[in-house]
Amino acid sequence: MELVRKSDFVWEIPPSGQMKVPATIYASSRLLESVRNDKTLEQARNVACLPGIQRRSYVMPDAHQGYGFPIGGVAAFDMDEGVISPGGVGYDINCGVRLLRTDFSEKDILPKRKELLAEIFKEVPAGVGKGGVTRLSRSVLKDILSKGAEWAVESGYGTGDDLQMTEEYGRMREAGPDEISSRALERGIPQLGTLGAGNHFLEIQKVSEIFDPELARIFGVQAVGQVMVMIHCGSRGLGHQVASDYIELMTGKFGTRDLPDRELINAPVRSPIGRQYYASMCAAVNYAFANRQMITHWVREVFSRVMGSSKGMRQVYDVCHNVAKIEKHMIEGRQREVCVHRKGATRSFGPGRSEIPEVYRPHGQPVIIPGSMGTASYLLAGTAEAEELSFGSTAHGAGRRMSRHEALRRFRGEQVRDELQKKGIELQSTSWRGVAEEASGAYKDVDEVVRVSHEVGIGRLVARLVPLAVMKG
Amino acid sequence: MELDEKFRFLDHTADAMFQAFGRTLEEAFANAVLATVSLMWDPGKVEKRARRPVNVEGMDLEQILVRFLGEVVYLWETRGFLTAAAEDVCIDPSGDAFRLNAVFLGDDRPQRYEVFGDVKAVTYNEMKIERGRPASVQVVLDI
Numbered sequence: 001m002e003l004v005r006k007s008d009f010v011w012e013i014p015p016s017g018q019m020k021v022p023a024t025i026y027a028s029s030r031l032l033e034s035v036r037n038d039k040t041l042e043q044a045r046n047v048a049c050l051p052g053i054q055r056r057s058y059v060m061p062d063a064h065q066g067y068g069f070p071i072g073g074v075a076a077f078d079m080d081e082g083v084i085s086p087g088g089v090g091y092d093i094n095c096g097v098r099l100l101r102t103d104f105s106e107k108d109i110l111p112k113r114k115e116l117l118a119e120i121f122k123e124v125p126a127g128v129g130k131g132g133v134t135r136l137s138r139s140v141l142k143d144i145l146s147k148g149a150e151w152a153v154e155s156g157y158g159t160g161d162d163l164q165m166t167e168e169y170g171r172m173r174e175a176g177p178d179e180i181s182s183r184a185l186e187r188g189i190p191q192l193g194t195l196g197a198g199n200h201f202l203e204i205q206k207v208s209e210i211f212d213p214e215l216a217r218i219f220g221v222q223a224v225g226q227v228m229v230m231i232h233c234g235s236r237g238l239g240h241q242v243a244s245d246y247i248e249l250m251t252g253k254f255g256t257r258d259l260p261d262r263e264l265i266n267a268p269v270r271s272p273i274g275r276q277y278y279a280s281m282c283a284a285v286n287y288a289f290a291n292r293q294m295i296t297h298w299v300r301e302v303f304s305r306v307m308g309s310s311k312g313m314r315q316v317y318d319v320c321h322n323v324a325k326i327e328k329h330m331i332e333g334r335q336r337e338v339c340v341h342r343k344g345a346t347r348s349f350g351p352g353r354s355e356i357p358e359v360y361r362p363h364g365q366p367v368i369i370p371g372s373m374g375t376a377s378y379l380l381a382g383t384a385e386a387e388e389l390s391f392g393s394t395a396h397g398a399g400r401r402m403s404r405h406e407a408l409r410r411f412r413g414e415q416v417r418d419e420l421q422k423k424g425i426e427l428q429s430t431s432w433r434g435v436a437e438e439a440s441g442a443y444k445d446v447d448e449v450v451r452v453s454h455e456v457g458i459g460r461l462v463a464r465l466v467p468l469a470v471m472k473g
Numbered sequence: 474m475e476l477d478e479k480f481r482f483l484d485h486t487a488d489a490m491f492q493a494f495g496r497t498l499e500e501a502f503a504n505a506v507l508a509t510v511s512l513m514w515d516p517g518k519v520e521k522r523a524r525r526p527v528n529v530e531g532m533d534l535e536q537i538l539v540r541f542l543g544e545v546v547y548l549w550e551t552r553g554f555l556t557a558a559a560e561d562v563c564i565d566p567s568g569d570a571f572r573l574n575a576v577f578l579g580d581d582r583p584q585r586y587e588v589f590g591d592v593k594a595v596t597y598n599e600m601k602i603e604r605g606r607p608a609s610v611q612v613v614l615d616i
Contacts, residue, residue, distance in 0.1 A: 038486050064486050067598035067613065071487060091594040091615045186551045197591040198616060237550045240593045240615070244543065247597070252532065262535070262597035400487045404616065431589040 009456050018049040025059040026456045034401050038065035046260050047075050052082025054331055054338055058390045060345050061452035062399035068263030071344035074393040079337050084274045085266035088341035090322040091243040093281055094288035095234030097368040101220035103312030104227040106206045113426055116306050117469040121428050123298040125194040136189050145177035148286030152293035164357050166318040170289045176279025181245050187237030193294040195473035200233045202471040209464040215381050219316050219366050221463050228465055231295050232370050235288035242284045246277040269339045317366040319346050321396040329391055340391050348394040348459045350384035367459045372398045372443035374420045376466050378450045380459035394459035398446040407442040429472040480508035489614045498608040499562040505610050506559040509542050512590045519557035521578035530570045534602050537573045542595040553583040592616050
């Protein structure tokens with residue numbers, strides 16, 4: 001495959017064969033190496049062949065091979081001639097990250113860190129098959145699917161300020177709970193308010209470095225040593241089932257002909273089935289927002305009990321990593337509505353966008369990029385250039401570089417815990433095997449990922465965060 | 474004839490890819506169930522005390538395999554049922570649609586076992602089905 005170097009961090013696959021547009025990869029030569037070892041580039045090229053794709057098929061710095069679309073893939077489609085694809089969003093719809101600031105400093109937390117972690121572990125259901133706290137009726141679940149985090153706040157979990165500081169204000173209004181299958185509802189009922197397993201985690205962190213003091217202050221970050229809380233989880237089995245259901249439905253309707261990968265199945269954005277998928281996806285997005293809202297509330301309760309107060313635990317922001325959105329972008333000098341798919345990518349809107357909260361609007365939105373377990377995470381700011389360069393998107397994390405089986409061969413859970421402890425990081429998990437699979441050695445270097453984001457201009461560095469205590473689902 | 478190997482995991486950066494083998498397609502499908510559950514619990518440790526009939530249909534073999542393995546995840550997440558094995562797998566390719574009937578054996582007392590992983594979804598990505606004798610299937614699971 002022809003790959004042209006455009007600059008230090010920008011690479012291009014020029015159109016060939018069925019490609020309607022070029023593919024652009026944002027990576028350093030080191031990150032590119034790992035991308036070239038799997039099917040990421042081939043998948044980016046497949047995306048460039050889809051009907052109605054606009055400008056380019058984009059690949060973010062943390063990309064790796066997915067299904068259909070690569071993880072770390074961004075693509076926008078024309079509303080009339082373009083498509084919407086469940087494989088362009090991913091199975092874990094609105095897998096995302098929420099960041100809370102606190103008024104505590106590292107030295108306030110250190111003596112109580114173990115207790116905090118143990119209490120959070122008790123309070124926030126984690127791990128596979130750990131049911132949520134409430135047995136929901138279907139009608140309440142449908143209410144959640146339609147209202148998202150708004151439902152959670154109305155039900156006493158958190159405050160209206162939290163909604164202000166959430167992408168989509170915690171609720172995608174186009175949600176259609178009635179489009180959701182009975183099977184998806186069944187999977188959603190026991191899992192509301194759970195973290196889930198795999199790469200999902202909850203961390204108590206401290207600010208280790210501030211790159212942009214002015215933006216940091218606006219985002220609620222005042223000083224090195226300040227304590228933050230990060231929550232990383234998604235829509236659980238409900239979202240997974242929505243993706244599976246619509247892959248099946250679209251396959252039944254359009255067949256698998258002409259698809260290089262069945263997971264690329266798609267439908268015209270405005271077709272009945274395209275609209276149904278979008279409405280269902282929005283409902284799953286809302287489920288995930290409600291999930292993170294409930295977990296936020298429990299974390300604050302634990303801080304109130306253990307630290308004596310949760311005052312100042314304001315939400316910095318909450319971002320989606322796996323989503324499709326109808327957004328306005330400048331294309332060939334004209335502002336147009338397009339359907340932007342972000343699969344393993346974070347929205348990174350710059351100053352002036354009406355979608356971002358008023359307090360952040362003059363500056364750009366906060367972008368939260370979690371690292372792998374026990375490594376740094378980053379707070380970035382969205383940029384105006386990102387709209388030009390990636391439809392307002394940047395990376396979403398470290399990105400795996402080693403399979404879970406390879407990780408299991410190389411690491412032991414207890415050994416990972418001991419090494420973290422030596423670095424001053426407490427860890428609690430439901431499964432040692434899960435800890436080994438998520439060992440930071442199995443991931444790419446998140447520092448390199450955010451450096452590329454910053455250099456390319458699709459997300460500006462604001463602050464670096466390092467963990468003090470980790471709860472792995 | 475005993476099979477040397479029921480299933481084998483291959484390297485995949487982000488997720489889990491396996492091949493499952495059988496003297497027949499039915500046996501390969503049953504071994505694909507074993508491979509799937511081996512990511513969540515040890516099927517050898519799960520008591521086979523309860524039976525769950527499974528019936529799926531689809532437009533082709535790929536679709537019934539996705540749906541068949543999807544039943545493992547569904548029974549686990551919604552009923553707390555841990556599958557230990559699939560038995561009496563019967564695939565009927567006649568008629569308009571492919572049909573599959575089978576029975577899952579396992580236990581619905583999840584608190585008795587260590588559950589160490591999560592399977593989010595069964596995908597069509599890089600799926601391969603060899604129908605001969607012996608038969609094999611290749612599946613990527615989103616985990």
